[in-house]
Structure formats: structure tokens, C-alpha cells
Amino acid sequence: MTEDKTSRACWKVTLLWLGLWSLLANVPPATASNCRQPEGTCIFGVFPHSSTRQIATTYQTIAEELSLVLDRDVRLQTARSIPEFLKRLRQHRYDIALAGIGHYLMVAEPAGYIPLAHRENPLHYVLVTPQESPLRDIDDLRGRRLGLMPPQNGTSIAGQLILRDHGLDPQKDLTVVRLGSQQGCIHAMLTAQVDACAIAEPVVETFEAMMNRHFRILARSEDLPNVSYLASPLLAPDQIEALRDYFSDREHFVAARPSHYSHFRKRIEALGRPPEARR
Amino acid sequence: MRPFRSLGTRIALIVIVAEGVVLAAMLWLTQSHLRNALKQQAEIEHRLTLDVLTDAAYTALLTDEYTEVTPLFEHSVSNHHIVSIRLLDRDGRIVAASNPTMIGTIPGKLPPTPYPALLVRQPVGEPDSALGELQVVFSQQYLQAAYMSSMERSLAIAALGLAGTALIGLTLGGRIRHRLNRIVQQTRAFARGQLDARVSSDGTDEIAELGNAFNQMADRISRDIHHIEELAYHDSLTGITNRLVFHERLATAVRSARRHGHQHVLMYLDLDQFKVVNDTCGHDAGDALLVDLSQRLSTLIRARDTLSRLGGDEFGVLLENCTLGEAEQVAEKLRASVADYRFRWKDRTFRVGVSIGIVPVDGNIEDEKQLLSQADVACYAAKKAGRNAVRVANAQDGEVARHSAELAWIARLQEALEHHAFTLHWQSIAATTAPERRPFREALLRLVGTDGHLIPPGEFLPPAEQYGLMPAIDRHVITLALDHLRELPTEDRPEKLFINLSARSLSDDGLYTLIQESLAKNGLAPGLLCFEITETAAIDNPELACHFIERIKQLGCSFALDDFGTGLCGFNYLRELGADFLKIDGSFVTGILSDPLDRSIVAAVNDIAHQAGLQTIAEWVEDDATMQALQSIGVDYVQGYAIDRPMPAGVAMRTGSEPAINQG
Numbered sequence: 001m002t003e004d005k006t007s008r009a010c011w012k013v014t015l016l017w018l019g020l021w022s023l024l025a026n027v028p029p030a031t032a033s034n035c036r037q038p039e040g041t042c043i044f045g046v047f048p049h050s051s052t053r054q055i056a057t058t059y060q061t062i063a064e065e066l067s068l069v070l071d072r073d074v075r076l077q078t079a080r081s082i083p084e085f086l087k088r089l090r091q092h093r094y095d096i097a098l099a100g101i102g103h104y105l106m107v108a109e110p111a112g113y114i115p116l117a118h119r120e121n122p123l124h125y126v127l128v129t130p131q132e133s134p135l136r137d138i139d140d141l142r143g144r145r146l147g148l149m150p151p152q153n154g155t156s157i158a159g160q161l162i163l164r165d166h167g168l169d170p171q172k173d174l175t176v177v178r179l180g181s182q183q184g185c186i187h188a189m190l191t192a193q194v195d196a197c198a199i200a201e202p203v204v205e206t207f208e209a210m211m212n213r214h215f216r217i218l219a220r221s222e223d224l225p226n227v228s229y230l231a232s233p234l235l236a237p238d239q240i241e242a243l244r245d246y247f248s249d250r251e252h253f254v255a256a257r258p259s260h261y262s263h264f265r266k267r268i269e270a271l272g273r274p275p276e277a278r279r
Numbered sequence: 280m281r282p283f284r285s286l287g288t289r290i291a292l293i294v295i296v297a298e299g300v301v302l303a304a305m306l307w308l309t310q311s312h313l314r315n316a317l318k319q320q321a322e323i324e325h326r327l328t329l330d331v332l333t334d335a336a337y338t339a340l341l342t343d344e345y346t347e348v349t350p351l352f353e354h355s356v357s358n359h360h361i362v363s364i365r366l367l368d369r370d371g372r373i374v375a376a377s378n379p380t381m382i383g384t385i386p387g388k389l390p391p392t393p394y395p396a397l398l399v400r401q402p403v404g405e406p407d408s409a410l411g412e413l414q415v416v417f418s419q420q421y422l423q424a425a426y427m428s429s430m431e432r433s434l435a436i437a438a439l440g441l442a443g444t445a446l447i448g449l450t451l452g453g454r455i456r457h458r459l460n461r462i463v464q465q466t467r468a469f470a471r472g473q474l475d476a477r478v479s480s481d482g483t484d485e486i487a488e489l490g491n492a493f494n495q496m497a498d499r500i501s502r503d504i505h506h507i508e509e510l511a512y513h514d515s516l517t518g519i520t521n522r523l524v525f526h527e528r529l530a531t532a533v534r535s536a537r538r539h540g541h542q543h544v545l546m547y548l549d550l551d552q553f554k555v556v557n558d559t560c561g562h563d564a565g566d567a568l569l570v571d572l573s574q575r576l577s578t579l580i581r582a583r584d585t586l587s588r589l590g591g592d593e594f595g596v597l598l599e600n601c602t603l604g605e606a607e608q609v610a611e612k613l614r615a616s617v618a619d620y621r622f623r624w625k626d627r628t629f630r631v632g633v634s635i636g637i638v639p640v641d642g643n644i645e646d647e648k649q650l651l652s653q654a655d656v657a658c659y660a661a662k663k664a665g666r667n668a669v670r671v672a673n674a675q676d677g678e679v680a681r682h683s684a685e686l687a688w689i690a691r692l693q694e695a696l697e698h699h700a701f702t703l704h705w706q707s708i709a710a711t712t713a714p715e716r717r718p719f720r721e722a723l724l725r726l727v728g729t730d731g732h733l734i735p736p737g738e739f740l741p742p743a744e745q746y747g748l749m750p751a752i753d754r755h756v757i758t759l760a761l762d763h764l765r766e767l768p769t770e771d772r773p774e775k776l777f778i779n780l781s782a783r784s785l786s787d788d789g790l791y792t793l794i795q796e797s798l799a800k801n802g803l804a805p806g807l808l809c810f811e812i813t814e815t816a817a818i819d820n821p822e823l824a825c826h827f828i829e830r831i832k833q834l835g836c837s838f839a840l841d842d843f844g845t846g847l848c849g850f851n852y853l854r855e856l857g858a859d860f861l862k863i864d865g866s867f868v869t870g871i872l873s874d875p876l877d878r879s880i881v882a883a884v885n886d887i888a889h890q891a892g893l894q895t896i897a898e899w900v901e902d903d904a905t906m907q908a909l910q911s912i913g914v915d916y917v918q919g920y921a922i923d924r925p926m927p928a929g930v931a932m933r934t935g936s937e938p939a940i941n942q943g
Contacts, residue, residue: 052338060408075369075410080342 035095035235041073042066045094047085047103047227048078059098066096069246070239081180082150089113096243097230100154104228105261105268107152112233114240115256117247122223124201125158128189131214135195138166138219145175147185147197155182158221159198160271166219186211225264228256286459287452294448295441302437313429317422321360325417328355329401333413336366336375336403340410345375345382352377362396362416366403369411386414395419458486462493474501514588516566517573525587525595529640529647532597536640543599543640544606547654548576548613550592551632551666556622564624565592568631575620579612595654603639603671610635610669618667632667634658639671656682688742692726696751700727703759704925708777708896708918711910719809719916721777722760723925724752749781754793760808763928765801775809777839782816785827795834805835809860813841817856828857839896844884853891861888863914865899871908882912889913 035042044063046055055078063076077094079085086107088094099108101123104115127146129135135144141163148156148170163170170176177194179185185197186207196218199207208214229247231240248255332355339348345366352364356377365376365386373381397417402409461478468476477497478490514521532543550572557565569592576594577586585597596613598606617633636657638650653672659682661670695701701724708719726734743749760778784790798805810831817824817840828838839860840853844867853861863884870877885895897909900919909917 048342052341056337056341056404060405064408076341078342080338080344080347084342084344 041075042070042095043077043093044074044096045088046078046098047100048082052078069242082153086152092232092234095232095235098227099230100227101225101264102152102154102157104230105265108230113230114233116229116231116244117253118228118256118260119226120252120254121226123226125155125198125221126201126204127159127162127196127198127218128204128215129196129218130189131216133216135218141168141196142173144195145177147177147179147188147194149179155198155200157268158224161267162219162221225260285456287456290455291448291452295445298444299441302440306433306437309433310430314426317425321422325399329399329415332364332415333401333403336413337410339375340368340403348375349379360418360421362392362418365414367412395423455486462490466493469497474504517570517588519573519577520585520587522587522589525585525589526647528585528597529650532599532640533644533647536644537642540642541600542602543597544601544603545638545640545650545654546596546610547636547658548594549634549658551634553592553631556629560624568622571622572617575616576613579616580609606637610637614667614669634661634666635669636661637669637671652686656686685742688739689746692739692743692748695726696755701755702727703763703928705928706918706925707923708916709922710916711914717774719775719777720773722756724756744781750784750787753780753784757794757797761797761801761803764803764807775837776807777809777811779811782819785823791830809837809839811839811841814843818852821852825856832857850887853888853893858893860896861893862896862898868897868899872904885912885914
């Protein structure tokens with residue numbers, strides 16, 4: 001009798017624990033948005049590729065248009081750093097996100113984010129060195145220091161792909177120095193902390209004009225997919241479709257399909273584990 | 280002196296009040312500027328702080344990361360006069376704050392602070408799409424402290440300035456008051472008669488100028504007063520005291536004699552033969568003689584005695600505390616000195632004398648007028664006694680008594696003129712051949728005595744003639760007569776009104792003008808008037824009489840020769856004088872019935888007058904028989920009790936009495 005009672009009590013406790021666990025399992029992350037709720041606010045996250053003020057200037061209008069599209073409040077948000085941005089992606093704190101190719105393939109896609117649209121023109125990355133540098137060719141990078149942004153960043157991925165394409169192993173043939181931004185890479189190169197760095201090709205002229213210096217391009221990447229708008233998998237399907245329609249209609253953007261990223265998904269997978277930062 | 284009446288206190292007060300007003304205005308202005316400057320500085324600081332905080336808040340809100348902004352808020356609170364900072368997101372939740380315990384809460388009221396504080400709400404982001412709101416509470420305590428500190432310093436400086444100004448103002452005011460008081464004291468002393476009061480000059484400022492101006496004024500007034508005293512109390516010709524001083528001192532002597540029994544003596548001096556010098560050598564010589572004698576006489580009396588010039592050649596001497604005997608000796612000394620004196624003028628030498636009347640001033644004297652009168656009488660007696668003599672006043676002296684009575688008449692006549700005590704009576708002058716004609720009338724002067732009785736002219740005219748009062752009396756008579764005529768209706772006026780003039784009036788230059796102006800003023804025809812002068816007056820100065828009669832006749836008036844027959848006037852004068860009427864003296868008329876000579880004289884005078892073109896008037900006609908006799912002789916007019924008696928002008932005018940001429 002006593003054992004029966006004890007056994008029933010254990011079952012009750014077990015069931016209660018399971019019930020509570022199931023409830024807790026269905027609760028969305030504490031930091032997730034409430035975009036799915038009626039009248040809930042959606043977060044539009046933009047990866048920190050520029051200053052927060054410039055990001056706000058550029059994307060605030062889009063956020064307001066998105067509010068009209070979704071018929072609810074859409075707030076623009078960015079992050080202080082790429083890792084923070086990627087962390088929030090993983091936590092689904094962004095209902096809508098603008099991310100680079102690396103962010104998408106390495107973080108957002110595994111987290112379930114759905115590509116909505118991407119910029120139609122491809123993006124090129126280059127390895128540059130100062131004009132007066134003795135480096136004349138990418139092979140001259142052997143044994144040298146190369147400045148790269150964080151591993152999940154498109155610039156970093158493109159830099160590694162360029163090295164691979166030219167038969168260089170980033171982990172063996174040279175020293176990778178992790179830097180926070182493209183501007184940080186240029187600054188480190190000009191102060192001789194690194195011998196070369198990887199940056200997006202469109203910004204080469206900008207940096208040359210800004211710093212009154214000339215850079216020598218050691219190598220250029222193949223065409224890489226440009227930035228993409230993503231939708232959280234937590235959004236309702238009709239919301240996702242509305243967003244896709246909206247972004248597809250934007251100038252220079254086209255609707256994204258998973259196949260668009262296949263080639264580079266394979267190449268990134270081929271890169272394996274991202275190189276660890278030496279500093 | 281009450282404090283606020285003092286000029287120095289007023290100046291000090293005005294300076295202090297003005298300084299206070301200026302300082303208050305400056306203080307207010309300075310503090311206002313300081314308050315504004317502090318406010319602007321605080322606003323700038325707030326703005327800069329807000330810019331930094333807002334920028335950080337913007338990034339924090341956009342990135343939803345507050346780990347970096349919170350230390351910034353905490354640091355700001357500790358360093359920038361900030362009480363608290365909190366950042367609200369778009370939902371109004373506190374997402375970051377200087378006090379971390381507030382994070383995640385809904386903001387309530389700010390906790391009260393023991394000092395002034397300012398809450399500033401700053402939207403983060405664009406106003407129409409703000410990401411949130413930054414709320415910063417700035418402390419105002421340091422502003423207030425700075426303001427109060429400045430105010431305390433300014434008030435201290437202002438108080439010091441005011442105290443200094445008050446000290447300076449009171450010192451300066453005191454100096455000014457002290458200097459002005461000196462001037463006031465000297466001015467008051469001067470006003471009290473201290474003519475040597477002067478202000479000592481110190482400095483060159485306005486007060487010193489005032490003092491100098493006072494001194495100049497005092498100098499000038501002193502000189503003028505001295506000059507006025509000279510003019511008022513001294514004779515301008517001789518320099519000795521004048522009549523005014525003499526009367527004052529005589530009055531004092533009279534009081535002294537009556538109250539204390541002191542004995543003084545009055546002497547009245549009249550120069551003999553002075554008129555000779557004046558007439559032969561002119562007034563300059565006469566003046567020089569008077570100056571010489573004044574100096575000579577003044578050396579012969581004591582310093583305490585008074586020698587004054589009382590009139591033309593008349594002097595008075597008052598010997599104070601002197602017996603009559605001593606005075607007689609002094610008088611004799613004076614007389615002898617004048618008698619010994621020789622006056623030389625150009626190449627001529629004159630001897631003069633002096634008649635001196637002496638009166639003792641004792642307790643029996645009524646007043647100084649009586650004294651002077653007695654002295655004058657005594658002097659007159661001395662002159663009567665042969666001139667150059669000394670005579671002591673004596674009431675028992677007959678000559679003195681008569682002269683004294685005459686002098687009394689002079690005073691009485693002057694008083695009568697002054698108080699209009701004279702009156703006119705009218706007496707008719709009737710035509711013998713045409714009695715129905717309006718008669719002539721003669722204005723006869725009467726004096727109304729103090730008891731109301733009429734005083735006949737025989738009593739008062741001789742002294743009036745002797746003492747030169749007749750011109751004034753004649754003027755008075757003319758004025759009275761014309762007033763009466765003016766008041767009469769034209770039909771009641773006499774055909775002519777005869778008015779008597781004295782011999783002295785013939786030389787009265789103003790009389791002609793008076794007659795002319797009085798006629799015009801009263802609107803009367805000159806032909807209404809006929810002036811009479813006596814035969815004696817006419818022959819005393821025939822040229823003067825002719826000239827006067829000529830002017831009067833040119834004016835339109837008539838002229839009559841009065842009392843003809845008594846003055847031994849030559850018949851040739853009848854034509855030269857140009858008279859219109861001849862009045863036959865009554866002494867002949869009264870005897871024509873009993874004395875054939877009188878009748879012959881009257882007839883002859885009447886006949887001659889007619890021949891000379893004059894009409895005749897017989898006076899003193901006292902009965903009808905005389906009147907008939909005159910008619911038979913051919914006299915033109917008659918006047919006397921047989922016609923009517925003199926009656927007051929007003930009565931004569933009302934009755935319009937007709938003369939009683941018996942035609943039978």
C-alpha cells in the first residue's frame with residue numbers, strides 16, 4: 001500500500017515535471033520578438049557594416065515601409081559587432097534581417113532563416129597591399145600577415161577562398177590577423193601591423209581617396225552573392241510572402257532561392273571550420 | 280537746526296540715495312547678466328552633455344545594447360551636475376539609467392531633490408520616428424550657488440561703496456555747511472547793523488565766490504549807507520547837520536529836560552545882509568558865504584553841541600547841559616565872530632551880521648515846535664532891535680507877542696489850506712443902468728473858525744501877505760470858485776465872477792497854467808472870470824502886472840483894478856495896465872452925499888475911467904441915496920449892502936438873488 005502510494009506520487013511528480021518542461025519548451029526565447037503576436041512589434045536587424053547613424057539613415061525608411069507591409073510596428077536594429085549580430089540571429093531576435101553571404105550560410109541558414117531577396121549584382125573581394133609594398137603577387141603573401149575580419153564575415157570567407165584558389169593555406173602558409181572591420185584592416189595594413197588585407201572591391205577607391213594612398217590589388221575573388229534580406233522562420237507564411245514580394249520589388253534586388261547560394265554553400269563547407277583568430 | 284533742513288545733510292543724502300540707486304541698478308544689471316550668462320553656460324553644458332548622451336543613447340537604442348551606455352550615465356552623473364539619467368525606449372520602458380535599479384521599470388515621478396533641479400526630456404532620433412527618450416535631471420544647485428556667491432560679493436562691495444559715499448558725502452556736506460554757516464552768520468550780523476561784518480575768503484570755489492560777492496555787496500551797501508546818512512543827516516552845502524538831525528536832537532533835549540530836569544539852550548540864528556550878497560553876487564557867492572560861516576561857527580561851540588542849517592540863511596544851535604548865562608556868552612561870541620568876518624568875493628568885500636534868538640530848554644516846554652517858534656520870535660525881536668544882536672525869548676515883550684501871534688496865524692492858515700477850512704461868499708455887483716441884467720458877483724474869502732464862526736479876511740490876510748501864503752490862498756480861491764461855477768446851471772451863473780488876486784500871485788508862473796487848466800477841466804468860458812488886483816499891487820511892479828494882465832486877457836478873462844484911489848496910482852497907468860473895470864475905493868463912495876470933495880473925486884475917477892475905456896464899479900454902496908447919487912454921476916456898477924450882503928456861494932446859487940436897484 002505504501003509502495004503504491006509512493007509509486008503514484010512519483011508518477012505524479014514525473015508528470016508534473018514533464019508538463020512544466022513541455023510548457024517551458026514551447027515558450028519562445030526570452031529575447032525573441034513578439035512579431036507573431038497581433039499588434040506585436042517586429043525587429044528589422046541590419047548587420048553592422050557601417051556606423052549606427054549611417055545604418056539608421058539608410059534603413060529607417062525601409063523599416064517604416066515594412067511597417068506598412070506588415071501592418072505593424074517594425075523597428076530597425078543593428079548590433080555593435082558582427083558576433084553580437086550573429087548571436088541575435090541565432091536567438092531569432094531579428095524577424096527580418098539584412099545579412100552578408102557568410103552570415104547567412106554560416107549562421108542564419110542553420111538557424112532556419114529564409115532568404116527573401118538578394119542584391120542582383122555579385123560582390124567581389126580583393127586582397128590589397130600598399131602601393132609601395134614589396135609584395136607583387138599573392139604568392140608573396142607566404143609567411144606574411146594577412147588581416148581578415150571575423151570568420152563568419154563575407155570578407156573573411158572571400159579572403160580565404162582567394163587564398164585557396166591560389167593554392168595558399170590560410171592556416172599554414174601565412175598568418176591571419178583578425179580585425180573588427182574593413183577600416184580596421186586598412187589601418188592595420190598602413191601601420192604595418194599586417195602586410196595585406198581582404199576588403200570588398202567597391203571600397204578600395206573609397207579608402208584610397210579617404211586616406212590619400214594607393215593600394216595594389218594582389219588578387220580578386222570570384223563573383224560572390226551580395227547581401228540578402230532574410231525572414232525569421234517564426235514569422236507567419238503570409239508575412240514571409242508579403243516580405244518577399246516587397247523586397248523582390250526593390251530596385252537591384254531579386255527574389256532569393258536556396259539554389260542561388262549552393263555553390264558557395266559548398267565552398268564554405270570545403271573551408272571547414274573557420275580559422276581561429278591568432279589575436 | 281533740524282537735520283533735513285541742513286544743506287550738508289541734504290547733499291549727503293542726495294549723494295547717498297543717488298549712489299544707492301546707481302549701485303542697485305548696477306547690481307541688478309550685473310546679476311541679471313550673470314544669471315543669464317550662467318543660464319546660457321548651463322544650457323550650453325546641457326546641450327553638449329545631451330549631445331554626447333543622446334548619441335550614445337541612439338546607438339544603444341538602435342543596437343539594443345546598453346552595457347556601454349550605463350557606465351557613461353554613471354560617469355556623467357558623478358561629473359556633470361547631473362542628478363540622474365534614464366533612457367526610455369519607444370515603449371516607455373527604462374532601458375538604461377544612471378541608477379541600474381530603475382532599468383526595466385516604468386518611469387514614475389522623479390524623486391524630490393533638496394535643491395533646484397531641471398528635468399530635460401530629449402527625444403532620441405528623428406522627432407517623428409524617435410527611438411526613445413533620454414531624460415536627464417540637471418542640478419541647478421551649482422548655478423544658484425554661483426549666483427548667490429556673486430550676489431553676496433556684489434552686495435558687500437555695494438555696502439562698502441555706500442558707506443564710503445556716505446562718509447565722503449557727510450564730510451563734504453559738513454564742510455559746505457560750515458562754510459555756508461559762516462556766510463550766514465556774517466550776513467545776519469550785517470543785517471543787525473554790524474556794517475563791518477565780512478566773510479574771510481578761503482579757496483576759489485563757488486562758496487568762496489559767494490563770500491567774495493557778499494563782501495563786495497557789504498562794501499557797497501556800507502558806502503551807500505554812509506552816503507545816505509550823509510545826505511539824510513547833513514546839509515549838502517555846508518556839511519553840518521541838517522534840520523532833521525536838529526529836530527531829533529531838540530526833541531531828545533526836550534524829553535531830557537522834562538523827565539530829568541536837565542538844562543539846555545536853543546539858539547536861532549538868522550544872518551543879516553545875506554540877501555545883499557546873494558542879490559549882488561549871485562547864489563554861488565551866497566553858498567560860499569554859508570560854507571565859510573558854517574565852518575567858522577562850528578569852531579566856536581563844544582563838540583557835544585549841535586550846529587545845524589535850518590533854512591537858507593538860518594542856523595540852529597543846541598547847547599546841551601548849558602545854563603542860560605553860559606548860552607548868552609556863547610551867543611555873543613558867535614555874534615561877534617560873524618560881525619568880525621569879512622566875506623570876499625572877487626574884488627568885493629562884504630560885512631554880514633547875525634541876529635540870534637535864545638530860548639532855554641527846561642521842563643516847562645511843551646514840545647520842540649514851541650521852542651523853535653519862541654526862538655524864531657526872539658530872533659525876530661533881535662532883528663527889530665537893529666539886527667546883529669542877541670535877544671533872549673521873553674513872553675512880556677509886545678513885539679515878540681505880536682510876532683508870536685502872527686506866527687500862530689501862519690500855522691493856522693497852513694492848516695486851513697490843508698483841511699479846506701476856507702469858504703467863499705458871493706456879493707452882487709449890479710449895473711446901474713440896466714438892473715434887469717444878470718448881475719456880476721464877487722467871490723469873497725472867509726475862514727471858518729474852529730468854533731464854526733466866520734473869520735473876516737481882515738484878520739488873516741495881513742499875516743498871510745507877510746509870510747508869503749497869498750499865492751497858495753489865491754490858488755485855493757480860484758479852485759473853489761470854479762468848482763461853484765461848474766455846479767451851477769448855465770442860466771444861474773453870474774455874467775462875471777470877480778476873483779481877487781494878491782500882488783505876489785502876479786509873479787506866480789504856475790497861476791496862469793492853473794487858471795487855464797481849471798477852466799478847461801470845468802468846461803467854463805474864460806469870459807466868466809474877472810480878476811481883481813489892488814491898485815497898490817499894480818503899481819508895486821507895473822511891468823509884472825502889465826504882463827500878467829495881458830496874458831489873462833489873452834486867455835479871455837477880464838481884469839479889474841481894485842481899491843482905486845488909495846494907492847496914488849497915476850492915471851496914466853489906467854491905459855497901460857489894460858484893465859476892463861475900475862473899482863472906486865469905498866472910502867470915497869461912502870462920503871459922496873456929505874462931502875463934495877468925495878463926490879468930485881468919484882465923478883472925476885468915473886469920468887477919467889470912461890475916457891480910458893474902463894467901466895466903473897462903486898464899492899461900499901450902503902443906501903439907496905448913495906446909489907442914486909452914483910447913478911446920477913454915471914457910475915456903471917454898484918456893490919454894497921444897498922444891493923445885497925455877501926452870502927455863502929451855495930445859498931447865492933440857490934436863491935439867485937437879484938440886486939435891489941431902485942430905479943426911482
